[in-house]
Amino acid sequence: MKVLDQKTGMDRRAFLKVSMMASGALMIGVNWASAALANELDGSTWIPNLYVRIDRDGKITIVSKNPEAGQGVKTAFPMVVAECLEVDWHDVNVEQAPLDDRYGRQVVGGSRGTPDGWDDLRIAGTGALHLLTAAAAGKWGVSAAECSAASGTIVHKPSGKSAAYHTLLDIAAKLPVPDVSDLKLKSRPEDFKLLGTFVPGVDNPKIVTGQPLFGCDTRLNGMLYAVFEKCPSFGGKVRSANVEKIRKLPGVTHAFVIKGTENLNGLMPGVAIVAKSWWEANSARNQLQVDWDSSHADSTADFNARAQVLSKEQGETLRADGNVEKALDSADKVIQSSYYYPFVSHANMEPQNCTARYHESGRMELWAPSQNPKSGRSLVSGTLGIPEDRIHVNLTRIGGGFGRRLRNDFMVEAAWIAREVGRPVQLQWTREDDMRHDFYRPAAWHHFQAGIDGNGRMTAFDHHFITFGKNGETISGAGLSPDHYPAGLVQNFRLRQSVIEANVPTGPWRSPGHSAYCWAYQSFFDELALAAGRDQLEFRLDLLSRSYGKPPLNLERTSGTLRVAAEKAGWGRKLAANRGLGMAFHYDHGGFVSHVAEVVAKGSKIQVEKVWSGIDIGPVINLSGARNQVEGCVVDALSTAQLEITFADGATEQSNFSDYELLRIDQSPEIECHFIQSDFPPMGLGEPPIAPATPAIANAIFAATGTRIRELPFNRSGISV
Amino acid sequence: MSKVTLKINGESHLLDVPPDMPLLWALRDTLNLVGTKYSCGIGVCGSCIVLIDGVPTQSCVMPAAGMAGMEITTIEGLAPNGDHPLQKAWNDVDVPQCGYCQGGQILTAAALLKQNSNPSDKDIDEAMYGNLCRCGTYPRIRKAIKLAAQYAAKAGVES
Numbered sequence: 001m002k003v004l005d006q007k008t009g010m011d012r013r014a015f016l017k018v019s020m021m022a023s024g025a026l027m028i029g030v031n032w033a034s035a036a037l038a039n040e041l042d043g044s045t046w047i048p049n050l051y052v053r054i055d056r057d058g059k060i061t062i063v064s065k066n067p068e069a070g071q072g073v074k075t076a077f078p079m080v081v082a083e084c085l086e087v088d089w090h091d092v093n094v095e096q097a098p099l100d101d102r103y104g105r106q107v108v109g110g111s112r113g114t115p116d117g118w119d120d121l122r123i124a125g126t127g128a129l130h131l132l133t134a135a136a137a138g139k140w141g142v143s144a145a146e147c148s149a150a151s152g153t154i155v156h157k158p159s160g161k162s163a164a165y166h167t168l169l170d171i172a173a174k175l176p177v178p179d180v181s182d183l184k185l186k187s188r189p190e191d192f193k194l195l196g197t198f199v200p201g202v203d204n205p206k207i208v209t210g211q212p213l214f215g216c217d218t219r220l221n222g223m224l225y226a227v228f229e230k231c232p233s234f235g236g237k238v239r240s241a242n243v244e245k246i247r248k249l250p251g252v253t254h255a256f257v258i259k260g261t262e263n264l265n266g267l268m269p270g271v272a273i274v275a276k277s278w279w280e281a282n283s284a285r286n287q288l289q290v291d292w293d294s295s296h297a298d299s300t301a302d303f304n305a306r307a308q309v310l311s312k313e314q315g316e317t318l319r320a321d322g323n324v325e326k327a328l329d330s331a332d333k334v335i336q337s338s339y340y341y342p343f344v345s346h347a348n349m350e351p352q353n354c355t356a357r358y359h360e361s362g363r364m365e366l367w368a369p370s371q372n373p374k375s376g377r378s379l380v381s382g383t384l385g386i387p388e389d390r391i392h393v394n395l396t397r398i399g400g401g402f403g404r405r406l407r408n409d410f411m412v413e414a415a416w417i418a419r420e421v422g423r424p425v426q427l428q429w430t431r432e433d434d435m436r437h438d439f440y441r442p443a444a445w446h447h448f449q450a451g452i453d454g455n456g457r458m459t460a461f462d463h464h465f466i467t468f469g470k471n472g473e474t475i476s477g478a479g480l481s482p483d484h485y486p487a488g489l490v491q492n493f494r495l496r497q498s499v500i501e502a503n504v505p506t507g508p509w510r511s512p513g514h515s516a517y518c519w520a521y522q523s524f525f526d527e528l529a530l531a532a533g534r535d536q537l538e539f540r541l542d543l544l545s546r547s548y549g550k551p552p553l554n555l556e557r558t559s560g561t562l563r564v565a566a567e568k569a570g571w572g573r574k575l576a577a578n579r580g581l582g583m584a585f586h587y588d589h590g591g592f593v594s595h596v597a598e599v600v601a602k603g604s605k606i607q608v609e610k611v612w613s614g615i616d617i618g619p620v621i622n623l624s625g626a627r628n629q630v631e632g633c634v635v636d637a638l639s640t641a642q643l644e645i646t647f648a649d650g651a652t653e654q655s656n657f658s659d660y661e662l663l664r665i666d667q668s669p670e671i672e673c674h675f676i677q678s679d680f681p682p683m684g685l686g687e688p689p690i691a692p693a694t695p696a697i698a699n700a701i702f703a704a705t706g707t708r709i710r711e712l713p714f715n716r717s718g719i720s721v
Numbered sequence: 722m723s724k725v726t727l728k729i730n731g732e733s734h735l736l737d738v739p740p741d742m743p744l745l746w747a748l749r750d751t752l753n754l755v756g757t758k759y760s761c762g763i764g765v766c767g768s769c770i771v772l773i774d775g776v777p778t779q780s781c782v783m784p785a786a787g788m789a790g791m792e793i794t795t796i797e798g799l800a801p802n803g804d805h806p807l808q809k810a811w812n813d814v815d816v817p818q819c820g821y822c823q824g825g826q827i828l829t830a831a832a833l834l835k836q837n838s839n840p841s842d843k844d845i846d847e848a849m850y851g852n853l854c855r856c857g858t859y860p861r862i863r864k865a866i867k868l869a870a871q872y873a874a875k876a877g878v879e880s
Binding site: 198201203204205208210213214216217250278347349351401402428628629631632633634635662665666669 | 722738739743746749755756758759799808813817819820823846850856857
């Protein structure tokens with residue numbers, strides 16, 4: 001018997017069923033409950049749920065709930081709905097949702113969009129189709145089971161009747177919301193028509209013709225433009241500033257000090273300058289004089305000195321399996337090596353910006369290129385004292401995320417300035433602001449010691465990890481899980497950690513942690529294989545052939561990707577003396593990826609010619625988007641391996657692309673992707689391919705040149721790309 | 722303020738702008754042509770590229786007041802219906818990730834194809850060197866330029 005919720009009329013059984021089957025637990029059930037309840041006819045538009053709209057004239061709209069930062073979700077999500085709704089892709093119009101709690105998580109981060117959205121999106125498409133099918137069956141007096149759907153039409157084969165979706169809206173809107181357990185959700189590649197194919201991005205037509213899309217493209221009537229100067233040394237306060245003089249400069253309408261807060265992720269102290277054009281605001285800034293009260297003077301030199309001291313200490317033991325010291329003593333060979341990588345910046349092409357309009361009624365409206373608009377809304381609410389339900393956030397396309405825009409300092413700054421000014425304001429950071437006020441990927445030192453037995457197998461692994469923290473606790477992006485491999489792959493394992501106190505802001509940077517330390521692990525494995533006299537592939541496959549206790553990653557899926565990459569690259573083939581192949585495997589954010597890179601060297605100058613990738617993220621949703629992420633991650637890895645952020649007097653020393661030189665087209669390798677479409681739920685791909693790319697390239701550089709890179713950027717080892 | 726008449730995408734616009742205001746900001750803030758993007762502000766990334774008399778130019782470092790009489794083409798004006806061979810190829814290859822730099826990339830590529838109807842990888846790398854893409858779409862940019870060259874050649878044969 002079905003029990004209906006008295007208040008909502010929602011079928012409780014359906015509600016609970018969804019809650020149980022959904023990967024993200026109860027929230028998804030809640031989302032679906034509110035989404036499904038929307039089944040209604042609004043004028044000429046049928047709205048079966050939050051994701052689907054069909055107009056009487058046949059227009060089909062699919063709403064994409066997550067922000068688009070280049071990860072391809074605005075195409076991939078609607079593809080899933082379209083697949084299940086049985087409509088042709090070229091008939092679909094895609095619309096970006098604003099921030100709306102009924103959608104649940106609306107975040108670009110953690111490669112979680114796809115796994116979290118998979119159930120809701122399929123239910124949305126399949127549920128709407130179920131209503132349309134029932135509507136047609138009811139109209140014709142036939143069984144719904146005899147009806148089928150394709151290309152936006154319901155067909156009853158026995159009678160030869162057919163009806164386009166838009167002719168069924170009135171009936172469908174009156175039907176009860178289906179029990180989710182009655183919906184048969186497509187789940188495997190063999191069920192798919194659209195999913196798994198190469199589909200160009202839905203915003204491409206606007207991108208290639210320069211139409212407004214991005215946060216900084218927002219234009220409002222009467223809008224002013226703002227710049228915001230913060231203390232170069234993080235957290236510094238304003239003692240005084242010559243704002244009276246600034247107010248008299250051409251075009252300037254406002255100049256004022258913002259006292260701010262002590263939250264490095266929030267509204268920092270600074271001086272706002274508002275003008276009729278951005279150029280005038282920024283020109284006035286050249287004459288701004290601020291007396292800063294700086295609170296710290298962190299420097300890279302001090303960090304390095306501290307790391308030296310700490311390297312001689314034991315550190316805190318985070319995990320110890322077996323007896324590492326004894327195993328090292330009895331090992332046939334002991335190999336010791338240290339690895340270092342520096343801080344790096346996100347360097348999004350679109351510098352941080354946000355547009356805000358404060359209404360006299362007390363309502364705040366924002367246009368934000370944010371990866372996590374919900375947390376931005378909460379920050380604005382808490383800082384400005386505006387209730388969250390009075391803040392509306394429009395999601396704009398994002399000119400690059402990579403984790404930077406999970407922090408919403410630019411949102412709260414724009415909101416504060418707009419309220420102060422009483423007119424719509426666009427805050428636009430300069431490139432220099434962007435690079436000097438990032439949340440950097442933290443540097444770290446890895447001191448490894450491993451024992452190898454007479455058979456060339458690793459018997460002990462001792463790891464001293466020196467990272468950054470505050471009051472002894474690691475800061476954002478600076479942690480390392482004690483369960484990360486090779487824990488669980490070797491009998492005797494120990495992880496020790498030491499922490500350098502730091503005041504510089506850090507944060508998640510594409511595949512946080514993994515994108516940095518994978519290089520250290522996989523380079524050291526290369527050293528171990530070499531010391532053991534074993535082939536790199538064979539050594540790694542052997543390492544992945546058994547576990548001690550709970551395996552740190554799925555051994556079979558990891559090996560699978562490594563085998564594919566090696567086979568496609570022709571691992572073991574004969575190469576010219578100045579050429580080398582290098583490999584690495586990894587698992588993070590739900591995705592298994594291995595790469596093999598081929599490098600050709602001319603002296604110390606190298607060219608990464610080609611990278612072969614083996615990827616297992618379950619079924620691929622958009623083949624183009626998936627490949628794009630793999631290609632982008634490989635290029636990102638090669639670019640970032642040549643970059644470094646340094647600090648002096650508490651401030652960032654780099655400021656623009658002239659001293660933080662991203663990779664250019666002539667250094668870009670060819671990338672060949674091989675997907676293993678395994679029988680697992682689909683996972684995201686914005687992050688997993690980056691971590692193993694750096695070590696695959698570094699190992700290939702060693703194979704081609706004999707230079708083992710133990711410090712990043714590459715030029716510290718005399719290697720240039 | 723300086724008065725200047727700019728010829729943009731075939732149309733004349735009378736502007737009254739600060740004498741040192743770069744063309745980039747005149748386009749974006751005065752004319753609301755936001756397809757041209759700000760990124761570095763020092764002429765090293767290519768996001769703000771426009772064609773000046775057919776030559777790819779970093780508009781973030783060129784004062785608008787000095788551009789009277791020049792033919793300025795922005796990404797909005799490359800082709801009337803967005804059907805330039807490069808625009809078609811960019812979509813078919815699905816070049817963009819975030820898309821922010823792509824207007825500048827396409828205009829630079831348009832100037833290349835004008836001079837060289839069948840560019841090699843090396844020609845492409847040389848011509849596109851000034852355009853950064855943080856998302857790493859470079860392999861697809863090479864592919865799309867070659868595809869656009871094919872589209873253009875085919876259209877040439879047909880017409």
